[in-house]
Amino acid sequence: MNEKAAATLSERDFLFALKSPDRLYIGGEWVSPISGGVRTLVSPGSGRNFIAVAHGGVEDVDRAVAAARAAFDHGPWPRMTPAERASYLTRLGAEIVARSNLMAGLQAAEMGALYGMTAQIVPFFAGTFDFYAAMAGSFPFIERHQPSVGGVGYLVQEPVGVCAAIVPWNGPLMLACWKLAPALLAGCTVVLKASPEAPATLVALAEAVEAAGLPAGVVNVITADREISERLVRHPGVDKVSFTGSTGAGKKIGAICAERVARCTLELGGKSPAILLDDYDIDAFADHVASAATLLSGQVCAALTRIIVPRAKQGRVLDAIAARFEAVKVGNPFDPSTGMGPLASAAQCGRVERYIETGRKEGSRLVCGGTAPAGLDPRFYMAPTLFGDVDNRATIAREEIFGPVLSVIPVDSEDHAIAVANDSDFGLNATVFTHDSDHAFKVARRLRSGTVAHNGFKTDFTIAFGGFKQSGVGREGGVPGLRAYLEPKTVLLADAVSHFTQAPA
Numbered sequence: 182m183n184e185k186a187a188a189t190l191s192e193r194d195f196l197f198a199l200k201s202p203d204r205l206y207i208g209g210e211w212v213s214p215i216s217g218g219v220r221t222l223v224s225p226g227s228g229r230n231f232i233a234v235a236h237g238g239v240e241d242v243d244r245a246v247a248a249a250r251a252a253f254d255h256g257p258w259p260r261m262t263p264a265e266r267a268s269y270l271t272r273l274g275a276e277i278v279a280r281s282n283l284m285a286g287l288q289a290a291e292m293g294a295l296y297g298m299t300a301q302i303v304p305f306f307a308g309t310f311d312f313y314a315a316m317a318g319s320f321p322f323i324e325r326h327q328p329s330v331g332g333v334g335y336l337v338q339e340p341v342g343v344c345a346a347i348v349p350w351n352g353p354l355m356l357a358c359w360k361l362a363p364a365l366l367a368g369c370t371v372v373l374k375a376s377p378e379a380p381a382t383l384v385a386l387a388e389a390v391e392a393a394g395l396p397a398g399v400v401n402v403i404t405a406d407r408e409i410s411e412r413l414v415r416h417p418g419v420d421k422v423s424f425t426g427s428t429g430a431g432k433k434i435g436a437i438c439a440e441r442v443a444r445c446t447l448e449l450g451g452k453s454p455a456i457l458l459d460d461y462d463i464d465a466f467a468d469h470v471a472s473a474a475t476l477l478s479g480q481v482c483a484a485l486t487r488i489i490v491p492r493a494k495q496g497r498v499l500d501a502i503a504a505r506f507e508a509v510k511v512g513n514p515f516d517p518s519t520g521m522g523p524l525a526s527a528a529q530c531g532r533v534e535r536y537i538e539t540g541r542k543e544g545s546r547l548v549c550g551g552t553a554p555a556g557l558d559p560r561f562y563m564a565p566t567l568f569g570d571v572d573n574r575a576t577i578a579r580e581e582i583f584g585p586v587l588s589v590i591p592v593d594s595e596d597h598a599i600a601v602a603n604d605s606d607f608g609l610n611a612t613v614f615t616h617d618s619d620h621a622f623k624v625a626r627r628l629r630s631g632t633v634a635h636n637g638f639k640t641d642f643t644i645a646f647g648g649f650k651q652s653g654v655g656r657e658g659g660v661p662g663l664r665a666y667l668e669p670k671t672v673l674l675a676d677a678v679s680h681f682t683q684a685p686a
Contacts, residue, residue, distance in 0.1 A: 190515040191515055192226060192227060192290035195381075196232055198286070198287070198385075199384050199388070203219045203233055203235050205235050205237055205403045206390070206402040206403075207244055207398075207402075208244075208245075208252075208398045208401065209395075209396070209398060210397070212244075214235050214236065214241050215244065216237075217236040217237040217241055218236055218238075220233065220234060220236050220377070222234060222379075222380075222381065224290045225293045225522075225524060225526060225527075226289065226290070226513055226515065227513075228560065228561060231291065231381075232290070234380045234381055236405060236406065236409075237405045238409055239409060242372075242403065242405060242410075242413050242416065243412075243416070245372045245401040246343065246372055249343045249370040249372050249418075250343050250370075252370045252396060252398030252399050253340070253342055253343050253370040256396050256398060259370075260368075261368070262317075263366060264317045266317070266365060266368065267313075267314035267318075267366060269395050270365055270366060271314050272393040273310050273361075273389060273395070274307040274308065274310030274311050275307070275393075277303065277304075277306070277310075277354075277386070279389075280388070280389055281303040281304055282300055285297075285300035286515075287381045287382045288382050289522070291380075291381045293477075293514050293523040293525055294522065295514050296514055302355075303354065306355045306358045307358065309359055309362045310358065312643060313362040313365075317366060320663060322338045323336070323338070324336045325677070328673055332673060333673075333675075333676060333677045334673050336670070336671060337672055338669055339668050339670050340368030340666060340667065341420050341666050342369060342421065343369065343370050344372070344420065344421045344666065345371075345372050345414060345419045345423070346360040346371050346374065346423045347422065347426065347434075348374070348376065348383070349376055349425055350376040350525055352425075353376065353379050353380075354382050354383070354386060356448075357373055357386055359657050359658055360423050360425075361400065363657075363662045364423070364666045365399070365400070367663060369666050371399070371400050372413060373387075373400060373401065373402045374405055374413055375404040377404055377405070386402065390402070411433075414437050421443060421446075422438055422444070423446045424447050424448070425482075426449065427450055428449040428581070428651045431447040431449040434447065444665075445655070446647075446653075446655035446656075447653045447654045448482070448646070448652075448657055449482070449609075449652050450482055450581040450609070451482045451484065451610055452487055452579065452605050452607040453485050453486060453487065453612075454487040454488075454601070454605075454611050455485040455489065455612045455614065456602055456611070456612070456614065456624070457488075457489065457490040458598075458620070458624075459491060459595075460615055461614040461615050463501055464501055467504075469612075469638060470502060470587065471565070472505075473485050473638035474585050474586075476638075478522055478524050478563070478584065478585050479565075479585035479586060480525060480583050480584065482581075483632070483640050483646075484638075485611075486582065487578055487590055487602070487605075488502075489601055490592070491592065491593075491598075492592060495570075495591040498589060499589055503549040503567055506564070507549060509565055511554045511557060521585065523558075524561055524562070524563060524584060527560040529583065530559075530560060530561050530562070530584075532583070532584070533585075533586065534563070536576070536580070536582045536584070537550075537577075539576050540576070543576060543577070544575075545570060545575055545588065546570045547567075547568055549564070550563070550567060551566050563584060564585075566584075566585060567587050567589065568587065571588040571589060571590050573604055602630075603627075603629045606651045607650060607651055608629045608630045608648050608649030608651075609649075610630060610631065611630040611633045612633070612635070613625060613628075613635055614635075614636055621636075630648070630649060631645075631646065641658070644659045645658050645659040645660075645661045646658045
């Protein structure tokens with residue numbers, strides 16, 4: 182789609198793009214909610230009603246789990262070879278690519294993501310399925326061992342079972358792909374639960390699943406409130422929960438899973454540091470942290486929000502970041518010239534406003550931002566906001582704001598910088614800015630963080646993604662992400678088998 186055409190788009194262009202938004206996708210069919218209902222979403226970019234989407238109730242959760250359970254216990258999916266399942270993954274990725282513009286438009290409409298950016302990266306998310314499909318031939322699903330008890334041993338990797346995949350509103354497609362692809366390659370069946378704030382993109386994903394021809398019940402897609410979602414987490418028919426969201430919700434999910442010894446992967450909150458070392462250019466540093474702060478309006482769990490700088494350089498850093506923030510065009514997410522869209526909802530915008538007020542009251546210095554830009558709806562829009570002279574004990578330095586707010590924290594030495602970076606309940610992401618790669622690696626090894634990048638905001642799900650401390654349990658992406666959906670089984674035989682396939686009987 183060319184830039185001129187994109188500029189004329191709005192959320193209303195996607196109002197009738199979905200075939201069955203008022204239904205849930207369960208057991209390979211589009212079904213009306215039994216005990217939920219249909220709710221209308223408000224598009225944050227315009228503040229107007231956008232689309233009515235089905236929400237499930239308790240009976241709908243039970244129906245989805247039953248469908249996934251039947252597909253796992255009695256269907257062909259877990260009994261296929263990984264190579265056979267990989268062919269379906271490849272088809273599903275292609276169906277997502279075919280819906281790139283639709284999915285980009287839905288994400289812009291329902292949570293304010295920039296349409297132009299999202300349209301370019303949807304194919305990258307779809308590539309997750311090709312990434313895991315390629316593992317069908319490289320991952321050791323069956324390994325031969327020499328047992329200490331004699332005979333021949335095999336370590337067999339088998340699917341963990343029925344999985345509940347719960348994704349948040351800020352990156353529904355990306356996170357759904359990184360949960361679905363490894364789970365499906367492993368042979369699991371899935372109940373994918375969309376956030377009530379941003380369900381439409383995952384309705385489109387369900388259409389892609391249907392078009393790819395996956396067996397009935399292998400992937401079920403529902404939307405439900407948090408209270409109803411607890412039924413999914415507690416359901417005895419669910420073997421594993423994969424959750425991405427807030428640390429508070431993750432703690433509750435982890436406790437529920439512990440009660441019934443269900444497996445879980447938790448990718449939770451962050452308060453990630455960006456550390457400026459003495460040798461790095463301030464303007465280049467400001468370019469990186471300012472552009473990262475406006476990505477999805479700062480609604481990114483791995484966002485670099487604690488900006489740790491040498492005390493003598495704080496003034497120049499603040500001036501440089503403020504200049505870049507003030508140049509950002511905030512506005513309509515469908516406009517190609519927009520640099521940052523709205524917050525995803527009025528509730529989220531209100532949360533960010535309360536944190537900004539708390540920062541002021543606790544003595545941090547507001548350098549720029551803090552209000553909606555002129556002419557934009559203050560229920561949804563917030564200017565990129567910068568605080569200086571922030572104490573690492575301040576609320577805005579301790580708690581995840583989930584908005585375009587940076588806290589600049591001055592320090593007296595490199596050791597002080599590392600101590601401040603590690604003085605957090607979170608440990609999801611970090612970046613070290615220095616021209617010395619060897620030194621960056623040494624500093625990275627001292628940081629308590631699941632990812633540490635060099636000279637930029639970077640994460641890589643093809644290797645692994647997840648956090649230390651209260652940022653989560655387990656990893657998504659890469660080989661660790663596949664292992665999270667597998668159970669190792671030890672098989673001890675008197676003699677070697679003459680022939681085996683990768684599929685269980």
